[in-house]
Amino acid sequence: MSPPVPPRIPRRPVPTATSISPSTSASPITICPENDPLYATAFWYSIPGVPGFETCSHCYASHIRQTRWADRFHGELQAPTLTRRCRFNTPRARQLWSEALRRDDWASVSAYWARRAQIADCQGARGLAADVGTQWFHPTHRDIDGFGICAACYEDLVCGTSLAGRLTPANPGQPAGELWSCKMTPYLRRVLLRAATHNDWVAFSVAALQAARLPACPGSAGVAASKRSWFQPVPAIDGLVVCETCYINNVAASFMETNWVAVPAAPAFTAAGWQTRVCGFSVLPLKIACLKATQDQDYPLLWRAAKTIFSTPYCAPAGIENGTWHRLRCGQDLEFELCAQCMAGIMVPFGFGDRFVQIPFPAGTKRLCDMNTSAPRQRDYYRKLDEAVSLGDFTCFETYARRFAGVPPCPTYNIVKGCHRWYGNDEFLACQQCWEEFVRDTPLANNLVHKGVVLPDGACCDLYSPRMRQLWMQACNTGDLASFTAAAQHRTSVYAQTVPHMQELLAMARMRLAQKQTLLFSSVMLQGANNIVEASRAPRTQTTTYGNSQVGYHATPAGAQGARDWHQANNITVVPGNEMVVVAQLEAMWKEVE
Ligand SMILES: [Zn+2]
Ligand SMILES: [Zn+2]
Ligand SMILES: [Zn+2]
Ligand SMILES: [Zn+2]
Ligand SMILES: [Zn+2]
Structure with a gap:
C-alpha cells in the first residue's frame, strides 16, 4: 500500500462575507497563487510578444487594470494546469513595474518579463537537474556552508535589494548528472526581506546556518x-x-x-x-489554520482555531470513536463527514463554517473524517477546497461532494463484488467513479443500457485507462458506439487470457515469500534458544548432540530444527526465473489493450 498523500493545503484567503462577489468566470480570483499551481478555471493574462509570461487575474485586477498599459495584456479563461505560475507577484517584478510606470518605460519591464519567463521555476528541496540549465548562486564570501539558491529565487527575491552582491553565480556550476536543491525557504525569505532593509547580511547568514542544522520535526x-x-x-x-x-x-x-x-x-x-x-x-488542521492566519496577518484567528483543535479528539488516520461530526448543510444525506478539528482548523478559518451542520451519530460508532490524509478522496476534497478558496465560492466543493461522497474508488481491472454500481451495456462497464468523472456528460452516455446496476457476481471497470477513455471520446465524436464496443470486446478477451493467470502466479509468489519469511524467523528464534543452552554448559563436558551431517550437530533439538528451517527457507525460490518471464509477457499483452 502506498503511504497517504499529504494534501495540498489551500493557501489563498477568501474575502470577508461582505466583499464576496458573485462567482462569475470574469471575477478575479481572491488572491495570487504565487509559486503554486491554481486549481480553479480562471482568467490568466499574457502579453503578446512575451512568450511564457502570465499573470493571475488577482494581480491583474489589483495592479494592472487601472494603469495605462492594461490594454497590452490579453486575458483568457484557462483550465487549471500544474505548471502555470503567476509571474507578477514577486518583490522584484512589482518593484520594476512601479519604476517602469513612473518612467513610462514599457520596453524595460517587458524585456525583464521575457527574460524571467525563460528561467526555470524554483523546485525547493525537490531540486533541479543539471540538464535544466539553471544558474545557481552561492555566498560571495563562502560564509554560509552548503548554501545556494536557484536563479528564480535570486531574480525574484535577492536581485535589486541591498544584499544582491552577497550572492554570486556558482563557479564551477552544477556538474552534469547532479540534482541541486534550492535552500531558500519561506523562513529564509522572511528573514531576507527583513535583513535587506538594513543591509544586514550577518543576520541572514546566522539564520541560514541555524536553519540548516535544524532536526526534522518528530x-x-x-x-x-x-x-x-x-x-x-x-x-x-x-x-x-x-x-x-x-x-x-x-x-x-x-x-x-x-x-x-x-x-x-x-x-x-x-x-x-x-x-x-x-x-x-x-496536527494538519492547525497547520492549515496557521496558513490562513499568515495570509491575513491575523494571530487571534490562529489562536481561536488552536483552542478548539486541542480540546477536541485528534483527527486520527484510523478514525475517531464518538466525537463531534458535521455534514454539508446542503446535503445532510451525503456521506461526507467532517470532524471537529477539521471544522475548527480548516472550514471556519476560510469562512466556510456555516456551510456545515452538526449531525448526531449513535454513541460507540467509529468514523473516518473525510479530510483526513488516509480518507480515500481527501486529495480531491483539498483541491476542491483550494478552488473554492480561490473563487471565493464554496459551490464547487458542494457539487463535488454531491457527486462523489460515498462513491467507492475505481477498482480498475480487479473484480469487486458488493455495493458497487455499474454503468454500460452487456459488452463493457464503467464503475460509478468513472461514470461520474468521465462518462456521464459525454454524448454517448444516453445510449448505455445499464445505469447504476448492482452485479452480485462482481465486475471490473473498463473505462479508467487513458487508452479506453480516448477510444470512448473518438466514438463520441463520430457517434460510432459499435467501434468502441468491438474494442471493448477485444480487450475483454485479452483480459481473460492474461490477467487471471498473472494474478495467480503473483499470488503463488507471495505465498512462497510468506513461507520463506516464517521459516527464517523460526530458524533465528530456535537457534537463539540453542545458543543460550550451549553457552550455559560447562566447557569440555561430553553431552548428547542433535542433528545430522547435512544440518550440523547442535546442543538441543531446537537448534537442529532451526538449522533444518534455515536450509528449507534457502531452498525456496520466491519467483522462479521462468515464471518472471511469463508474468512479464502476460503483462505486456495486457498493457497493450488496457
Ligand atoms: Zn498573481
Ligand atoms: Zn529557489
Ligand atoms: Zn514540529
Ligand atoms: Zn478531520
Ligand atoms: Zn472505474
Whole structure:
C-alpha cells in the first residue's frame, strides 16, 4: 500500500462575507497563487510578444487594470494546469513595474518579463537537474556552508535589494548528472526581506546556518521532551507546544513572532516516566489554520482555531470513536463527514463554517473524517477546497461532494463484488467513479443500457485507462458506439487470457515469500534458544548432540530444527526465473489493450 498523500493545503484567503462577489468566470480570483499551481478555471493574462509570461487575474485586477498599459495584456479563461505560475507577484517584478510606470518605460519591464519567463521555476528541496540549465548562486564570501539558491529565487527575491552582491553565480556550476536543491525557504525569505532593509547580511547568514542544522520535526510519534526546544502560544493552550523546527518554519521572523514564547526546559524523567512531547504542527488542521492566519496577518484567528483543535479528539488516520461530526448543510444525506478539528482548523478559518451542520451519530460508532490524509478522496476534497478558496465560492466543493461522497474508488481491472454500481451495456462497464468523472456528460452516455446496476457476481471497470477513455471520446465524436464496443470486446478477451493467470502466479509468489519469511524467523528464534543452552554448559563436558551431517550437530533439538528451517527457507525460490518471464509477457499483452 502506498503511504497517504499529504494534501495540498489551500493557501489563498477568501474575502470577508461582505466583499464576496458573485462567482462569475470574469471575477478575479481572491488572491495570487504565487509559486503554486491554481486549481480553479480562471482568467490568466499574457502579453503578446512575451512568450511564457502570465499573470493571475488577482494581480491583474489589483495592479494592472487601472494603469495605462492594461490594454497590452490579453486575458483568457484557462483550465487549471500544474505548471502555470503567476509571474507578477514577486518583490522584484512589482518593484520594476512601479519604476517602469513612473518612467513610462514599457520596453524595460517587458524585456525583464521575457527574460524571467525563460528561467526555470524554483523546485525547493525537490531540486533541479543539471540538464535544466539553471544558474545557481552561492555566498560571495563562502560564509554560509552548503548554501545556494536557484536563479528564480535570486531574480525574484535577492536581485535589486541591498544584499544582491552577497550572492554570486556558482563557479564551477552544477556538474552534469547532479540534482541541486534550492535552500531558500519561506523562513529564509522572511528573514531576507527583513535583513535587506538594513543591509544586514550577518543576520541572514546566522539564520541560514541555524536553519540548516535544524532536526526534522518528530511529528505525531512524539519525542523525549529534553531532545528539543519547544515553543507555545500566548496565552498558552493546554496540550499545544511546537518543536523548534516548526517554530522556525512557521512563526520566527513572521508577524506573530512576539505571540509565541519558549517553553521552559523539561526534566527528562518525571515520576510518571520519560516525558515525551508531540509537536502541535503535526496536527494538519492547525497547520492549515496557521496558513490562513499568515495570509491575513491575523494571530487571534490562529489562536481561536488552536483552542478548539486541542480540546477536541485528534483527527486520527484510523478514525475517531464518538466525537463531534458535521455534514454539508446542503446535503445532510451525503456521506461526507467532517470532524471537529477539521471544522475548527480548516472550514471556519476560510469562512466556510456555516456551510456545515452538526449531525448526531449513535454513541460507540467509529468514523473516518473525510479530510483526513488516509480518507480515500481527501486529495480531491483539498483541491476542491483550494478552488473554492480561490473563487471565493464554496459551490464547487458542494457539487463535488454531491457527486462523489460515498462513491467507492475505481477498482480498475480487479473484480469487486458488493455495493458497487455499474454503468454500460452487456459488452463493457464503467464503475460509478468513472461514470461520474468521465462518462456521464459525454454524448454517448444516453445510449448505455445499464445505469447504476448492482452485479452480485462482481465486475471490473473498463473505462479508467487513458487508452479506453480516448477510444470512448473518438466514438463520441463520430457517434460510432459499435467501434468502441468491438474494442471493448477485444480487450475483454485479452483480459481473460492474461490477467487471471498473472494474478495467480503473483499470488503463488507471495505465498512462497510468506513461507520463506516464517521459516527464517523460526530458524533465528530456535537457534537463539540453542545458543543460550550451549553457552550455559560447562566447557569440555561430553553431552548428547542433535542433528545430522547435512544440518550440523547442535546442543538441543531446537537448534537442529532451526538449522533444518534455515536450509528449507534457502531452498525456496520466491519467483522462479521462468515464471518472471511469463508474468512479464502476460503483462505486456495486457498493457497493450488496457
Ligand atoms: Zn498573481
Ligand atoms: Zn529557489
Ligand atoms: Zn514540529
Ligand atoms: Zn478531520
Ligand atoms: Zn472505474
